[in-house]
Amino acid sequence: MKIISYSIRDDEMPALKAWKSQHPDVEVQVESENLTPETASKAQGADAAVTFQQAPYTKEVLEELQKLGVNKLSLRNVGIDNIDLPVAEKLGFQITNVPVYSPNAIAEHAAWLMGRLLRRVPEYDAKIKQRDLRWAPEIGREMRMQTVGVIGTGHIGRVLINILQGFGAKVVCYDIFQNPEIKAADLYVDSLDELYQQSDIITLHVPSVKENIHMINADSIAKMKDSVIIINVARGDLIDTDDLLKALDNGQVAAAGLDVYEKEVGIFNKDWAGQPVPDANLEDLFRRQNVIVTPHTAFYTETAVENMVQKSFDASLQLIKGETPDTLVKY
Numbered sequence: 231m232k233i234i235s236y237s238i239r240d241d242e243m244p245a246l247k248a249w250k251s252q253h254p255d256v257e258v259q260v261e262s263e264n265l266t267p268e269t270a271s272k273a274q275g276a277d278a279a280v281t282f283q284q285a286p287y288t289k290e291v292l293e294e295l296q297k298l299g300v301n302k303l304s305l306r307n308v309g310i311d312n313i314d315l316p317v318a319e320k321l322g323f324q325i326t327n328v329p330v331y332s333p334n335a336i337a338e339h340a341a342w343l344m345g346r347l348l349r350r351v352p353e354y355d356a357k358i359k360q361r362d363l364r365w366a367p368e369i370g371r372e373m374r375m376q377t378v379g380v381i382g383t384g385h386i387g388r389v390l391i392n393i394l395q396g397f398g399a400k401v402v403c404y405d406i407f408q409n410p411e412i413k414a415a416d417l418y419v420d421s422l423d424e425l426y427q428q429s430d431i432i433t434l435h436v437p438s439v440k441e442n443i444h445m446i447n448a449d450s451i452a453k454m455k456d457s458v459i460i461i462n463v464a465r466g467d468l469i470d471t472d473d474l475l476k477a478l479d480n481g482q483v484a485a486a487g488l489d490v491y492e493k494e495v496g497i498f499n500k501d502w503a504g505q506p507v508p509d510a511n512l513e514d515l516f517r518r519q520n521v522i523v524t525p526h527t528a529f530y531t532e533t534a535v536e537n538m539v540q541k542s543f544d545a546s547l548q549l550i551k552g553e554t555p556d557t558l559v560k561y
């Protein structure tokens with residue numbers, strides 16, 4: 231049995247070595263490059279491929295793999311939006327992904343963003359760099375005094391609720407599908423408008439489906455408390471960045487913690503040292519001391535990366551053995 235793995239990063243190697251040592255009967259070919267029409271030929275002789283990339287899985291890529299008899303694809307990440315699914319289905323591809331790898335990684339990141347903004351860390355960092363060690367005027371706020379509105383109570387939202395309750399914060403939630411435990415704890419409000427009215431901090435944990443795109447915009451911000459803090463560790467296009475910038479300018483939004491950005495593809499996870507990033511709104515966000523931008527690093531923990539590697543290779547092996555992994559993507 232042979233698996234070819236594309237886009238393998240150095241930080242994935244410990245988990246990959248561990249998986250290989252547990253599966254001595256499987257040959258694993260390791261490639262650092264993305265899967266492209268050019269690199270697809272490296273899959274010659276493999277039974278399956280394991281991948282992780284933002285670049286598209288085009289018709290050409292899929293056809294090249296198919297020609298080599300490789301039509302089992304296991305993603306180390308969740309997103310399948312960059313796969314030409316109609317073509318994949320036509321070519322008989324079996325695809326798996328890793329929908330849940332460590333909700334805690336993302337939930338903790340959201341909590342840290344809130345904590346850093348509440349305690350004015352970016353402003354103090356800037357002052358301390360200048361050796362200005364005075365307290366005022368950056369007085370902090372305590373988490374236990376906040377009402378936090380959690381939008382989306384799926385895997386990540388639920389972990390975050392526990393973390394926030396540990397701090398003593400009041401949590402209110404909204405989800406189009408109510409989770410029985412959260413419902414029993416009486417944490418749901420009936421509408422997003424209600425959540426907007428009550429929350430000092432609003433944090434997003436919903437997918438970027440059509441209905442949710444730009445759900446945070448001038449209209450929704452107008453319904454929020456003045457000086458609200460907005461956290462987005464979900465998907466960049468949930469927020470209309472132009473509207474957020476205006477609300478940061480006029481103080482309607484006091485601060486924002488953003489791990490995702492609507493035009494992040496091609497910008498995040500690259501070194502721009504010594505030059506501005508090619509996006510004026512993102513540069514504007516970087517310059518603000520009441521905004522923290524992290525380049526989609528919420529998922530990036532040792533535990534999550536280990537889970538992504540293990541789960542994707544386990545699923546790949548199941549496909550090779552003719553078994554049906556739980557994470558098989560349905561067309």
Ligand SMILES: NC(=O)c1ccc[n+]([C@@H]2O[C@H](COP(=O)([O-])OP(=O)(O)OC[C@H]3O[C@@H](n4cnc5c(N)ncnc54)[C@H](O)[C@@H]3O)[C@@H](O)[C@H]2O)c1
Binds near residue numbers: 382385435438
């Ligand atoms: N920053 C990162 O590194 C990172 C990593 C993983 C996931 N994510 C993102 O986090 C988000 C949540 O992931 P998850 O694993 O918790 O997903 P999930 O599917 O477990 O939960 C999503 C929840 O959102 C709810 N929902 C959908 N639309 C809604 C709406 N309009 N209003 C209220 N609720 C709505 C769903 O009913 C569901 O309960 C996704 O956008 C995902 O892409 C980000």
